[in-house]
Amino acid sequence: MRRCTVAAPGPHHYETPALERAAWLRRDGARLAALARDPRSLWLWLRELQVPVVGDGAGLRLAWQPPPSRLPELPLFLGLLRERAVFAAAGNVVPSGARWLELREAALQLAPEEAGVAALARALLHWHATHRHCGRCGRPTQVEEGGHVRRCPGCGLEIHPRTDPAVIVLVHRGDRCLLARSPRFPPGMYSTLAGFVEPGESPEAAVVREVWEEVGVRLAAPVYVAAQPWPFPQSLMLGFVARARTVRLRVDPLELEDACWFTREELRDPARRPVRLPRRDSIARYLIESWLAGRIPPSAGGSKSRPRRKAALRAK
Numbered sequence: 001m002r003r004c005t006v007a008a009p010g011p012h013h014y015e016t017p018a019l020e021r022a023a024w025l026r027r028d029g030a031r032l033a034a035l036a037r038d039p040r041s042l043w044l045w046l047r048e049l050q051v052p053v054v055g056d057g058a059g060l061r062l063a064w065q066p067p068p069s070r071l072p073e074l075p076l077f078l079g080l081l082r083e084r085a086v087f088a089a090a091g092n093v094v095p096s097g098a099r100w101l102e103l104r105e106a107a108l109q110l111a112p113e114e115a116g117v118a119a120l121a122r123a124l125l126h127w128h129a130t131h132r133h134c135g136r137c138g139r140p141t142q143v144e145e146g147g148h149v150r151r152c153p154g155c156g157l158e159i160h161p162r163t164d165p166a167v168i169v170l171v172h173r174g175d176r177c178l179l180a181r182s183p184r185f186p187p188g189m190y191s192t193l194a195g196f197v198e199p200g201e202s203p204e205a206a207v208v209r210e211v212w213e214e215v216g217v218r219l220a221a222p223v224y225v226a227a228q229p230w231p232f233p234q235s236l237m238l239g240f241v242a243r244a245r246t247v248r249l250r251v252d253p254l255e256l257e258d259a260c261w262f263t264r265e266e267l268r269d270p271a272r273r274p275v276r277l278p279r280r281d282s283i284a285r286y287l288i289e290s291w292l293a294g295r296i297p298p299s300a301g302g303s304k305s306r307p308r309r310k311a312a313l314r315a316k
């Protein structure tokens, strides 16, 4: 995958860089059982996938709990946070003063580290809730490896947490970028184009296909920028930038309400912008802001292949 290096860090919401996943502990049942009861361990209880938080407008924190006196049916070992074991489970246990929020409601007020851990807990709990039975023989599956594997006792099928790769792309041409509006968006919001990668397809091919299907625009080779876990419920967004080879738009009415080319001048000033941009926790917003700031596309992007090929030929 060609990669475009950007000066600013990638989007960090819903990532877990501070968490040591400690996969070697997942198979050590005795050690995990001891950690689950260790008073230093941290427990996070999600109620219907909502996260428990404390705090106010100045910022939120996750409402961690000490180990429960009775372990839940499905304790999930998330990893180690500064050498403290972190567990999550579905349940109603919160300290007084805490409240439940949808992760996306809370995310922008949580520290990125906590938003990331909550995202992992949410994604794993959603996966368990939707994979209770074997897809091959239909029997109830059993949980293994601290909640990171389910196995069928009947046919032996091993099932791993599901992550669906999706591509998202900032399409540009000259001083304009292409943003579109889905009927599912909040009023006035326009965003970059996105879609799922299909079986047997590379992310780059998915970018080219999605943009052609949704707006009828042909692209030059897409360049990878950054990725973001998107646990709503289980996607991994692969962010690209790509130059449009054509500009005429043919909007697919089944997917989109509208699509438009916008200049930097139109989008730069938040007070005068004709549209709302996507939220700051999204890679879509990161791609748009990076383009507005001139960080993408890379200044030499797309023009290096010929000189490189010549150099390679000379080397022979």
Ligand SMILES: [Zn+2]
Pocket: 134, 135, 136, 137, 138, 139, 152, 153, 154, 155, 156, 157
């Ligand atoms: Zn089975």
